[in-house]
Amino acid sequence: xxxxxxxxxxxxxxxxxxxxxxxxxxxxxxxxxxxxxxxxxxxxxxxxxxxxxxxxxxxxxxxxxxxxxxxxxxxxxxxxxxxxxxxxxxxxxxxxxxxxxxxxxxxxxxxxxxxxxxxxxxxxxxxxxxxxxxxxxxxxxxxxxxxxxxxxxxxxxxxxxxxxxxxxxxxxxxxxxxxxxxxxxxxxxxxxxxxxxxxxxxxxxxxxxxxxxxxxxxxxxxxxxxxxxxxxxxxxxxxxxxxxxxxxxx
Amino acid sequence: xxxxxxxxxxxxxxxxxxxxxxxxxxxxxxxxxxxxxxxxxxxxxxxxxxxxxxxxxxxxxxxxxxxxxxxxxxxxxxxxxxxxxxxxxxxxxxxxxxxxxxxxxxxxxxxxxxxxxxxxxxxxxxxxxxxxxxxxxxxxxxxxxxxxxxxxxxxxxxxxxxxxxxxxxxxxxxxxxxxxxxxxxxxxxxxxxxxxxxxxxxxxxxxxxxxxxxxxxxxxxxxxxxxxxxxxxxxxxxxxxxxxxxxxxx
Numbered sequence: 001x002x003x004x005x006x007x008x009x010x011x012x013x014x015x016x017x018x019x020x021x022x023x024x025x026x027x028x029x030x031x032x033x034x035x036x037x038x039x040x041x042x043x044x045x046x047x048x049x050x051x052x053x054x055x056x057x058x059x060x061x062x063x064x065x066x067x068x069x070x071x072x073x074x075x076x077x078x079x080x081x082x083x084x085x086x087x088x089x090x091x092x093x094x095x096x097x098x099x100x101x102x103x104x105x106x107x108x109x110x111x112x113x114x115x116x117x118x119x120x121x122x123x124x125x126x127x128x129x130x131x132x133x134x135x136x137x138x139x140x141x142x143x144x145x146x147x148x149x150x151x152x153x154x155x156x157x158x159x160x161x162x163x164x165x166x167x168x169x170x171x172x173x174x175x176x177x178x179x180x181x182x183x184x185x186x187x188x189x190x191x192x193x194x195x196x197x198x199x200x201x202x203x204x205x206x207x208x209x210x211x212x213x214x215x216x217x218x219x220x221x222x223x224x225x226x227x228x229x230x231x232x233x234x235x236x237x238x239x240x241x242x243x244x245x246x247x248x249x250x
Numbered sequence: 251x252x253x254x255x256x257x258x259x260x261x262x263x264x265x266x267x268x269x270x271x272x273x274x275x276x277x278x279x280x281x282x283x284x285x286x287x288x289x290x291x292x293x294x295x296x297x298x299x300x301x302x303x304x305x306x307x308x309x310x311x312x313x314x315x316x317x318x319x320x321x322x323x324x325x326x327x328x329x330x331x332x333x334x335x336x337x338x339x340x341x342x343x344x345x346x347x348x349x350x351x352x353x354x355x356x357x358x359x360x361x362x363x364x365x366x367x368x369x370x371x372x373x374x375x376x377x378x379x380x381x382x383x384x385x386x387x388x389x390x391x392x393x394x395x396x397x398x399x400x401x402x403x404x405x406x407x408x409x410x411x412x413x414x415x416x417x418x419x420x421x422x423x424x425x426x427x428x429x430x431x432x433x434x435x436x437x438x439x440x441x442x443x444x445x446x447x448x449x450x451x452x453x454x455x456x457x458x459x460x461x462x463x464x465x466x467x468x469x470x471x472x473x474x475x476x477x478x479x480x481x482x483x484x485x486x487x488x489x490x491x492x493x494x495x496x497x498x499x500x
Contacts, residue, residue, distance in 0.1 A: 039435055040430070043292075043295070043435060050292070167274075168276065171276050175284040180289070181285075181291075185289065
């Protein structure tokens with residue numbers, strides 16, 4: 001069990017290796033909320049508090065982009081041969097894989113907590129109990145996103161291909177979700193994709209947790225996040241374990 | 251003749267980043283065709299069409315994204331020590347630097363053409379002389395932005411500091427300009443309109459909007475034309491200075 005915690009501890013410590021990424025990312029998100037969204041708020045109908053809406057969306061985007069960072073880390077470790085060293089350590093394969101994934105998720109949460117306080121300052125809070133229950137689901141969501149990052153990172157170690165894949169996913173998944181705008185503003189075909197988009201459900205759940213007036217929680221959103229995350233976690237464990245076995249140099 | 255060879259080499263090199271170019275292009279297209287289209291449904295003012303407003307803005311933004319690639323390339327040449335090979339070529343230092351800035355500007359222009367075509371299709375096809383004027387304006391802006399990218403890459407030799415500086419400059423250029431929102435709406439944040447007035451992307455976006463859309467013809471102000479010329483002129487001058495100083499110290 002101590003091996004498991006050692007892996008998690010190591011991953012958490014590595015958070016500071018990304019200080020430039022963290023700093024610029026944090027600053028970008030703050031500018032997006034306090035400049036970009038604040039200005040756009042003046043263009044939008046007064047029925048929608050766009051700055052609050054946007055801040056909640058960006059909170060989910062933070063979880064998403066930092067969780068997906070796992071893809072870069074796994075790919076780097078594969079190309080640098082660090083995994084070879086990891087495999088010589090006296091710990092079981094399951095401990096290693098679960099430790100890495102939970103470590104990655106906790107890292108996302110640790111990174112996101114200070115930002116969440118700023119988001120709460122902007123969005124305000126309805127019910128503390130609702131928000132707390134949503135945090136549980138968001139933890140699972142982060143776990144799932146880290147899993148997705150692990151899956152992608154396990155299949156390619158080339159930076160060019162990786163940035164291509166992640167760029168394509170971001171270009172469509174983020175824009176076809178309710179991160180930046182509500183579903184009623186989208187065209188019909190966009191709404192259809194948005195309904196099967198995990199970012200939409202995570203954003204909607206957070207907005208409900210924050211007590212946004214026009215956001216009601218749906219069983220579909222809860223089930224979607226739970227099933228999406230569990231499936232990705234399952235696939236990630238399987239894929240990562242298989243790729244560790246013999247596919248490191250490929 | 252040797253200048254042409256350098257330009258040709260840089261143009262060929264540009265297409266080595268095909269994955270990066272595709273992702274950037276798709277992201278810009280998604281910003282316009284998905285994000286701006288959806289956001290325009292949220293805008294209440296009937297006379298203001300955000301989708302049409304954003305089309306010239308995203309063209310300028312794509313030009314900026316592609317222009318900064320030259321700076322990244324120059325920075326990478328330092329790391330890989332390829333700069334020593336380039337400097338050993340039988341070409342005058344001044345010609346070499348000017349050729350690189352030219353190549354960067356041509357590459358950016360090529361990159362932004364698909365978005366320019368979409369903007370033209372949406373706003374109406376302008377007469378040939380206006381089209382030539384638009385391309386001229388975009389080229390001058392691209393020269394300035396490419397030179398700015400080169401200045402950052404050569405004046406700041408520390409990689410982390412360079413990445414930070416690039417992040418800050420990008421943030422100022424993107425969110426502090428009239429690319430995403432009109433200047434009068436920006437004025438809701440005290441001082442933001444002044445920031446927009448000293449922003450080269452604002453100059454480019456305002457001029458392009460005015461030339462493409464007769465409704466925005468008044469948006470072109472003397473400050474935009476003079477500002478664009480001063481920005482590009484000074485950036486080219488300082489770009490030459492810093493690149494020259496850097497090649498001597500390498």
